[in-house]
Amino acid sequence: xxxxxxxxxxxxxxxxxxxxxxxxxxxxxxxxxxxxxxxxxxxxxxxxxxxxxxxxxxxxxxxxxxxxxxxxxxxxxxxxxxxxxxxxxxxxxxxxxxxxxxxxxxxxxxxxxxxxxxxxxxxxxxxxxxxxxxxxxxxxxxxxxxxxxxxxxxxxxxxxxxxxxxxxxxxxxxxxxxxxxxxxxxxxxxxxxxxxxxxxxxxxxxxxxxxxxxxxxxxxxxxxxxxxxxxxxxxxxxxxxxxxxxxxxxxxxxxxxxxxxxxxxxxxxxxxxxxxxxxxxxxxxxxxxxxxxxxxxxxxxxxxxxxxxxxxxxxxxxxxxxxxxxxxxxxxxxxxxxxxxxxxxxxxxxxxxxxxxxxxxxxxxxxxxxxxxxxxxxxxxxxxxxxxxxxxxxxxxxxxxxxxxxxxxxxxxxxxxxxxxxxxxxxxxxxxxxxxxxxxxxxxxxxxxxxxxxxxxxxxxxxxxxxxxxxxxxxxxxxxxxxxxxxxxxxxxxxxxxxxxxxxxxxxxxxxxxxxxxxxxxxxxxxxxxxxxxxxxxxxxxxxxxxxxxxxxxxxxxxxxxxxxxxxxxxxxxxxxxxxxxxxxxxxxxxxxxxxxxxxxxxxxxxxxxxxxxxxxxxxxxxxxxxxxxxxxxxxxxxxxxxxxxxxxxxxxxxxxxxxxxxxxxxxxxxxxxxxxxxxxxxxxxxxxxxxxxxxxxxxxxxxxxxxxxxxxxxxxxxxxxxxxxxxxxxxxxxxxxxxxxxxxxxxxxxxxxxxxxxxxxxxxxxxxxxxxxxxxxxxxxxxxxxxxxxxxxxxxxxxxxxxxxxxxxxxxxxxxxxxxxxxxxxxxxxxxxxxxxxxxx
RNA sequence: GGGCGCGUAGCUCAGUUGGUUAGAGCACCUCGUUUACACCGAGGGGGUCCGGGGUUCGAAUCCCUGCGCGCCCACCA
Numbered sequence: 015x016x017x018x019x020x021x022x023x024x025x026x027x028x029x030x031x032x033x034x035x036x037x038x039x040x041x042x043x044x045x046x047x048x049x050x051x052x053x054x055x056x057x058x059x060x061x062x063x064x065x066x067x068x069x070x071x072x073x074x075x076x077x078x079x080x081x082x083x084x085x086x087x088x089x090x091x092x093x094x095x096x097x098x099x100x101x102x103x104x105x106x107x108x109x110x111x112x113x114x115x116x117x118x119x120x121x122x123x124x125x126x127x128x129x130x131x132x133x134x135x136x137x138x139x140x141x142x143x144x145x146x147x148x149x150x151x152x153x154x155x156x157x158x159x160x161x162x163x164x165x166x167x168x169x170x171x172x173x174x175x176x177x178x179x180x181x182x183x184x185x186x187x188x189x190x191x192x193x194x195x196x197x198x199x200x201x202x203x204x205x206x207x208x209x210x211x212x213x214x215x216x217x218x219x220x221x222x223x224x225x226x227x228x229x230x231x232x233x234x235x236x237x238x239x240x241x242x243x244x245x246x247x248x249x250x251x252x253x254x255x256x257x258x259x260x261x262x263x264x265x266x267x268x269x270x271x272x273x274x275x276x277x278x279x280x281x282x283x284x285x286x287x288x289x290x291x292x293x294x295x296x297x298x299x300x301x302x303x304x305x306x307x308x309x310x311x312x313x314x315x316x317x318x319x320x321x322x323x324x325x326x327x328x329x330x331x332x333x334x335x336x337x338x339x340x341x342x343x344x345x346x347x348x349x350x351x352x353x354x355x356x357x358x359x360x361x362x363x364x365x366x367x368x369x370x371x372x373x374x375x376x377x378x379x380x381x382x383x384x385x386x387x388x389x390x391x392x393x394x395x396x397x398x399x400x401x402x403x404x405x406x407x408x409x410x411x412x413x414x415x416x417x418x419x420x421x422x423x424x425x426x427x428x429x430x431x432x433x434x435x436x437x438x439x440x441x442x443x444x445x446x447x448x449x450x451x452x453x454x455x456x457x458x459x460x461x462x463x464x465x466x467x468x469x470x471x472x473x474x475x476x477x478x479x480x481x482x483x484x485x486x487x488x489x490x491x492x493x494x495x496x497x498x499x500x501x502x503x504x505x506x507x508x509x510x511x512x513x514x515x516x517x518x519x520x521x522x523x524x525x526x527x528x529x530x531x532x533x534x535x536x537x538x539x540x541x542x543x544x545x546x547x548x549x550x551x552x553x554x555x556x557x558x559x560x561x562x563x564x565x566x567x568x569x570x571x572x573x574x575x576x577x578x579x580x581x582x583x584x585x586x587x588x589x590x591x592x593x594x595x596x597x598x599x600x601x602x603x604x605x606x607x608x609x610x611x612x613x614x615x616x617x618x619x620x621x622x623x624x625x626x627x628x629x630x631x632x633x634x635x636x637x638x639x640x641x642x643x644x645x646x647x648x649x650x651x652x653x654x655x656x657x658x659x660x661x662x663x664x665x666x667x668x669x670x671x672x673x674x675x676x677x678x679x680x681x682x683x684x685x686x687x688x689x690x691x692x693x694x695x696x697x698x699x700x701x702x703x704x705x706x707x708x709x710x711x712x713x714x715x716x717x718x719x720x721x722x723x724x725x726x727x728x729x730x731x732x733x734x735x736x737x738x739x740x741x742x743x744x745x746x747x748x749x750x751x752x753x754x755x756x757x758x759x760x761x762x763x764x765x766x767x768x769x770x771x772x773x774x775x776x777x778x779x780x781x782x783x784x785x786x787x788x789x790x791x792x793x794x795x796x797x798x799x800x801x802x803x804x805x806x807x808x809x810x811x812x813x814x815x816x817x818x819x820x821x822x823x824x825x826x827x828x829x830x831x832x833x834x835x836x837x838x839x840x841x842x843x844x845x846x847x848x849x850x851x852x853x854x855x856x
Numbered sequence: 857g858g859g860c861g862c863g864u865a866g867c868u869c870a871g872u873u874g875g876u877u878a879g880a881g882c883a884c885c886u887c888g889u890u891u892a893c894a895c896c897g898a899g900g901g902g903g904u905c906c907g908g909g910g911u912u913c914g915a916a917u918c919c920c921u922g923c924g925c926g927c928c929c930a931c932c933a
Contacts, residue, residue, distance in 0.1 A: 020895070187931095205930090212933080229933055243933095277932070285933050293931045353933095367931090399860070406859060406929065498928080533868065535926095566881085567869070571861095575868045579882055586895045597892035638870075642880070657892075730899095737899035743888045773890090813877050820876095825913040834875050834914090841876050 017599050017694070021592035023556025023585075026690045031148050039701055040083070040150040042090050044487035051082035052090040052488035053521075054472050055151070056496045056504070057159065059098035060133055061105050064143040066530040066538060066576065067497070069548040073561040074527060074568065074637060075495050076149050080682035081632045083150070084707035090488050091150060092475055094157035095137065099423040099464040100194055100360045106132055106422075122421050129422050143549060147557050148685050150703065155484075157475040159467040160424070167474035168424045168467050169441060171515060176428075176439045180376045181416070183428075183437075187289075187296035188415055190368040191358040192314035196419040197372055199463060200412065201502055203356040203365055212351035213336065214282065216344045217242060217259040220267060226259055227282035227346050231353050232291075233339070234332040237264055237320045238309035241287040241302060243273040248283055262344050263335065264321060271302045282346075291367050306369060314366050328366070373417040373426060373460070380510040381411045387509060387519050396525045396635050397571040400498065407502050416463045423461030431455045469507035472520035479515075494521040501526070525635055526571055530564070533577035546576060558684040559585035565683055566641035587645060588687050591680075594653050595691050598666070598673055605667025612764055613659035614668045616722040619713065620651045621672055621679070626710020628679055637683075644680050652676065655726070659767045670695070675708050682707075717756075724760045725768065728792055732772035735855075739796045749774040752783040753790035761790070786854045788847035798855055807852050814845045 034040065053075060058068060075091060083089040106129050107117050117125055141156065157164060175181045189198040213233045216225040226242055242259055244251060251272055258267040275298055276285045289299025289306040299306055309320040316323045316331045323331045339345045356365045385408050387393050388401055395401040417426060429438040433452035438444050446453045467474070472491050476484040490512070496505060505524055512520030531537055532544040539545065552560050555578075562584040567574040609615045624647045631639040652672075660669055674695055681688040681702050692702035699705050732749065741747060749772075753761050761768065761778050769776045774794070783791030817838060820826050827835060 017892090019893075021893095231933070275932080281933065292933085294933080295931090297931080351933095354930095402860065403928070410929080502929095535868080563881095569870065572869085577868075577882085580868080582895085583881060586893095589895050590893065593893035593896085595892080600892075634872090636872090639872090642870080646880090653893085654897085733898055734900090737887070740887075743898065744890070770890095809877080817876075820914075823913055827913085829913050830875070837876050839876095845877085 017592075017596045019593075019596070021556075021589045021687070023558060023588065023686060024553060027148070027552075027557055027686045028146065030686050030689045031146050034148065034150065034701070034703070035145050035153055037700070038154065039703060040091070041152050041154050042088055044483040045088060046483075046487060047088075049086075050088040050090070050488060050492070051079070052092070052491045053079065053493050053495065054092045054475055054491055055094060056494075056500070057094045057096040057157075057468065057471065058140050059101050060095045060137040060140070060158070061098060061102050062095075062140050064140055064147070064548055066546055066548055068140075068144075069147065069552075069560060070530050070564045070568070070574070071495060071497070071527060072144065072147065072149050073564045074525070076685070077561070077565060077637055077682040078493070078495075078632065079150055080685060080703060081707060083703065084678065084681065084705060086706065088487070090152055090155070092155050092157065092488075093141065093144065093149070093151035093153065094471075094475060095140065095159070096464065096468060097133075097158065097160045097423060099418060099420050099461060100196065102129060102133075103420050103422040104194065104360060125421055147548070147552060150685070155475070159464070159471070163477065164467060164470070164474045165424055167470050167478050168462065169427050170479045171466075171470055171511065172427055172462070173439055173441050174515070175375065180379065181373060182376070183371060183373050185369060185371050186374070186415075187293050187367050187369050188372055189356060189365045190312065190370070191361065191363055191365055192312065193361050193363040194358060194420075195312060197370065197415055197417065198358060198365060199415050199465075202359050204359045204362075205354040205356055207352055208355045210351050210353045210355075212281075212349050213339075213345065214347040214349075215262070215286075215339055216346050217262065217284075217286075218344075219254065219270075220258045220260055222257065224254075225344075226254070226270070226284045228284045228286040229281035230286055231351060232332070233335045234316070234323070234328055235288040235291045235309065236261070236286055236335065237316070237323060237331075238288045238290050238307040239264075239268055239286045240289060240299065240304040240307060241269050241271050243271050243276045243285045243287055243298060244283055245274065245276045245278045246272040247278060248272075248276070250283075262342060263338055269302075269304075271298075271304075273298055273301065290369055293367055296367075296369065308369065310366055310368070312368070372415050373428075373458075375414040375416050377411040377413055377510075380514055381408045383513045384408060384506065384509040387513060392519050393509060393521065394523045396523055399571070400501065400524070400526045403498070404501060404506060408506060414463075416466055417458075417460040418463055419459075420461050423464060424467055426458040426460050426462060428458040429455040430458060465503050465507060468504055469511040470515070472508055472512060473516050489516060490519050491521045493523045493525060495525045495527065497529070498526050527568065528571055528573035531573050531575050533575055533579075535573070535575050546578065551578070551581060555581045555585040556588060556686070558588055558687050561685075562587065562641060562645075562683055565637045566645065568638045570635055570638075587649065588684060590653060591648055591684075591687060591691075594648070594657060595673070595694075597657055598669060599694070601666040601669070603667060603670050605665040607667045607671060609668050610665045611659070611663050612718070612721055612725065612760070613656055613663070613767070614672075615716070615718045617651065617656040617672050618668075619716075619718050620647060621675060621708070622710055622713055624710075625675075625679055625708040629707070629709055632682075641683055644683065648676065648680070655722075658771060659764075662766050662770065678702060678705050679708050681705075721756070721760045724757050724790070725764055728761065728768055728790065729771045731792055731851075732768075732774055732794060735794050735796060735798070736773070738799055738802060741796065743773070746773050746775050748795040749776050750793045751776060751778045751790060752781050752793075753778065754780060754782050755789070757790040783851075783854065786847075786850040788850050791851055791854055793855070800856060803852055803856055807849065810845060810849050810852065814842065814849065817842050817845065 079089055079091045110117055189203045191198055210231050212229050212231055214227050214229050216227050218225050228242060239261055254270045255272055258269050261268050276283060287295045287298050289296050289304055290308040291310060307319050309317055310328055311317045314328045316326045318324050323334060358365055388404060427439060429444055431447035431452055432454045434450040436449040438448040438455060447455050473489055476488055478485055508520045536544055559581050563581040624643055627643055628640045677688045677692050689702050751761055758780050765776055821838060
């Protein structure tokens with residue numbers, strides 16, 4: 015069989031990627047019964063392009079999916095994308111701006127048309143990239159969160175929750191993004207520690223010469239102050255409790271209230287209260303029945319209520335307020351102060367706390383069963399530590415603001431009646447108010463938080479609320495693979511919704527993976543310019559190499575430091591396998607199909623052990639271990655030893671058998687290379703992806719490992735001697751091997767291998783090594799480097815002394831397990847033999 | 857203010873419930889173009905497992921503590 019000298023993945027990967035999709039190789043029918051393995055993709059944003067984080071996550075998923083499929087389970091990886099409300103709307107909005115079009119002028123309907131157009135044209139990009147990367151999804155089941163079916167599910171879920179009293183509308187202080195022009199949930203606000211200042215402002219107390227000094231990080235909000243609080247135990251309280259202060263700049267008297275929120279000993283002990291622009295103050299305002307004056311509007315500009323500052327941006331207003339106060343001599347003190355500033359996680363604009371009417375979801379009743387499901391093990395986190403994070407959030411969960419002032423998304427199915435003022439919430443669009451029958455109803459303009467529909471993903475994608483064969487066959491899904499950053503956003507909500515609507519968990523395990531970082535462990539980011547683009551890199555090194563590099567570094571939960579060097583090493587690995595194939599394919603395949611040499615018997619044994627541990631490690635999410643072992647099996651065992659020894663055999667038929675099995679073993683980690691080579695073998699069956707994954711079998715201990723170990727030791731020691739003595743690698747050296755028993759048998763029956771591998775002209779004597787207590791002794795016709803050997807002897811003596819000390823310790827003998835003691839005794843004997851050999855070589 | 861995690865070779869990281877000379881990849885040094893592969897082979901150097909205490913027959917691994925560094929959650933002006 016002809017095969018090229020260098021493996022060029024670019025020549026093969028696109029072909030197989032296309033073929034896998036066209037042949038619908040990964041389509042699975044919803045036949046009932048076990049075993050099944052199902053997983054829904056964490057849907058990437060439609061606006062997205064494949065980045066290293068996706069690549070990593072998908073490499074894990076695909077390896078696992080392929081493994082399960084090859085084990086003969088009914089395996090589904092359901093792909094799809096998320097409409098990503100804010101992100102998408104922002105993107106299309108920017109596009110419009112470039113065309114000089116204003117979104118509001120365009121109108122809701124036209125705008126949505128534009129977004130759908132965009133989605134149709136570009137929304138499939140990431141899906142195409144996944145196909146090219148070889149992800150073995152069931153593409154016939156691709157879903158989008160705004161598909162009719164999924165929208166239907168959203169509607170059903172909303173109505174049910176509303177009817178249950180879990181969704182309500184309330185006027186409350188919220189996080190407002192002045193740029194995205196929408197409210198955000200607490201999770202969508204990123205807190206960032208910022209160096210700011212603490213301004214101490216004096217408020218004159220009416221009817222007194224006293225001034226009450228308040229401290230604030232946001233002086234501009236003072237314009238909306240409606241009270242000042244001091245602690246009830248404040249010594250000044252009796253005197254101040256019924257007084258008012260004159261709010262500077264605003265010509266307004268505001269009361270002094272007593273409240274625990276003013277901490278004794280902090281600052282001057284008094285706190286300004288701005289119910290309209292601070293969550294704490296909002297609560298305080300409710301406690302004391304204070305008016306709320308909005309001085310900052312939706313665009314973060316000062317309102318008419320801000321008097322002379324009306325119309326200014328909030329930061330400009332801050333400057334001017336500070337300047338005015340200074341002019342009035344009311345600025346007592348300004349000090350540097352660290353504070354945490356909330357920013358919109360989409361656009362990084364500083365959010366503004368504002369009071370507004372929004373839709374909320376009561377979370378406590380939903381969270382309780384979700385906590386229980388993890389507590390009692392129906393859902394298991396891997397690594398399990400993440401359960402703590404989950405519990406902490408879930409046990410302190412707050413109501414979820416689910417409405418967004420956007421157009422792109424699932425519109426809230428609530429109709430407001432202008433006749434009676436009540437809401438109509440319905441599964442079908444109503445034409446009149448369900449309370450008074452008036453036809454003066456209008457649908458709520460807001461849409462739902464994107465994560466509302468994401469939360470339904472594990473069952474909405476399978477046909478819920480209908481009772482479908484898919485749902486019966488694949489729910490609960492087996493596993494969720496995702497990043498820690500969306501445990502709350504997504505995983506927790508799926509668990510709550512799954513239990514609420516399906517009465518069962520959405521998945522049985524949650525595997526939380528780490529972050530892909532650069533070689534210096536820095537987060538990859540476009541602004542830093544340290545990203546490794548999978549689209550470029552997959553093409554350059556091959557998708558298999560990238561996958562393998564990611565997986566071999568994927569210790570559970572840990573971040574990975576990725577570099578091109580690392581990927582290049584795995585590309586070399588693929589090339590190594592390719593070249594091993596080149597050698598193999600040059601040999602005849604015909605033959606007995608049975609092991610004909612020690613090499614055959616040994617590699618079969620190694621392969622078996624490798625298969626056993628690969629299966630075990632896959633089951634435990636140890637892809638790194640599986641990858642590492644396969645790497646060493648292929649490169650170390652198969653190439654360096656097996657093939658080198660095999661070159662002396664005439665019958666290569668068994669090598670083909672081992673090789674084919676080893677390809678299957680590697681397939682989940684390097685799907686393209688293995689498919690290409692497997693196809694070249696012309697095996698019966700359509701694709702290696704559908705072939706059976708080798709399982710480790712219990713095979714009797716034949717001593718083959720021990721035999722091979724003897725051979726390897728002879729060869730390795732000879733090579734070391736040669737190298738240390740600067741012998742030309744081409745030159746054959748004479749050697750005498752003293753050996754009896756098994757060592758003699760191994761040496762005689764593999765004399766040719768030993769000679770070839772070590773380049774020795776070997777003379778084997780069936781005699782005990784002269785003067786040495788060892789199984790065998792190899793003497794080469796070389797002058798030895800005495801100093802070096804003496805150093806080795808000294809080191810070994812130290813090791814022996816250590817182990818001797820432990821062995822002669824009665825407490826160790828008495829308390830250590832028998833196995834450990836026996837092991838140490840055996841090891842001690844080995845050390846002694848090794849030492850004897852070293853001494854004899856001098 | 858709570859919670860989680862990290863510190864092992866020059867670099868990036870493994871190290872399963874404590875147990876047998878602490879490993880890998882890359883980098884480094886020496887030698888080598890034997891027809892699978894120079895994208896390779898053979899050999900080699902390199903570690904007070906962050907410091908200090910403790911538990912134990914035995915600690916990189918468990919406990920305490922100090923130092924350094926990440927991350928998450930939290931309405932302290």
